[in-house]
Amino acid sequence: MIISFGLSAALTRAATAVLRATAPGGREPWRRENYAGRSVELYAGPAAALATAVGVARIRPAAGVAVAVAGVCGAYDDFAGAGDPRRGFRAHLSALRDGQITSGAVKLLGISAAGLLAGALMKERAVDKVLAGVVIAGAAHAVNLVDVRPGRAAGAALALGLPGLLRKGPGAEMAATAMGAAGAVLPDDLAERAMIGDAGAHALGAALGAAVVAGSGRAGLVAHAAAVVAAAVHGERVSALAGGGTGEGAATS
Template identity: 75%
Template sequence: MTDRARWASSCCLAAVLTRAGIAGLRAKSPGGRGLWERENYAGRTVGLYAGPASALAAAVAAGRVRPAAGFAVLAAGACGAWDDVAGDHRRGLRAHLSALRDGEVTSGAVKLFGISAAGLVAGALLKERFPDKVLAGIVIAGTAHFVNLVDVRPGRAAAAVIALGAPGLLREGPGAQSAAAAVGAAAAVLPDDLGERLMLGDTGAHALGAALGTAAVARNGRAGLLAYAVALVAAAAYGDKVSGAARALGA
């Protein structure tokens, strides 16, 4: 099987599993429909079924080639799921770290340290030299955070995953399957996300971001990883600054 055939199968597998997962969760609604419904920025009720469905689908599709990638996706999705269920109104890393200094462990702090730890573990498995392992961990966790950061309006996170992941499919070699898994899952969600029927939530956004991160790690050496890490840290700092400004304005 050629590299192109492998990533095509990963993309299709992720898309099919995502749609099947959404259908199954919507039919059963474990814990009751109230657990799976949220009000979006426009006051419309949307379902969270796409988050766990896309996270599991991407983990299976990426993990069948690189188990470390599947682990990173699942761990990022699990941390995001905790925030979806137990999240509070605080926005931005600074707010959650301030709460942690006061002795309160917020859902944001759980995400920060949980996804960072998972990224470092996956990075250690995907790279051989210590500096590369650390950079890989930063890239995986940073990409997960970045996709969640842009998830502020319907379809934006899914569209960002497709836009960031699709170019990687043009390059055969390591990482294509992880990128394909993220793109396939995001494409399966996008129509319902844009139609404000479903949302990825933190579960899906973090999971698909982690899949993109493992793809970047697989196809880049130290210089590329360093460039990714710097860009992602800068994006996180900017996002936290914007969140802080929004809080000051009462948004």
């Protein structure tokens, strides 16, 4: 677990440094204003997603793919969805029904499909496959829901990963991997120099969901699936009442 944590943290730091030095597409797309109007950078999010996906894939390839897809879909929403006022599942699904494919809809459908595929490959029985998919995709969304202030998503990933460390085996290693990436980005996130955006939040959440799947039986899957569904329903209600986003800044939706 210590090795998984350390490798993930080191890769996150290295990837952040590379992205900051190269700034693909120019520096302006990598800047956002956070909730307080301060300018922050987005490099940490894709870096954390990359490190987490690589680390998880080393343990469970199917789970690594789900984490990678969550990160890519989140990154797409970070950049393509910047400035889109629509928030919540209902708004994006309504737009999709009207023939508009929003970045939020791409994120929702892509992460859900990847979670279900990973769950199908990680579990044997049909019911467990579905529950596992719900847990992975739901956990990805749940971590993103708390990304409303600096450090909350990364801090939540660290807190949620702790119980997973008590288990032995692949679940503990995946939890440690997510925690390593979260720990690497937390100082800059708390200092309001960076935000992890949807790319980082969704990837960290998917990894934690995969860790739960790897270490849980039917009862555990049911409990965690119920928890992430409840979080999604609550988040949808809060978003509707607020009339706005659930993210720390324009990068999150």
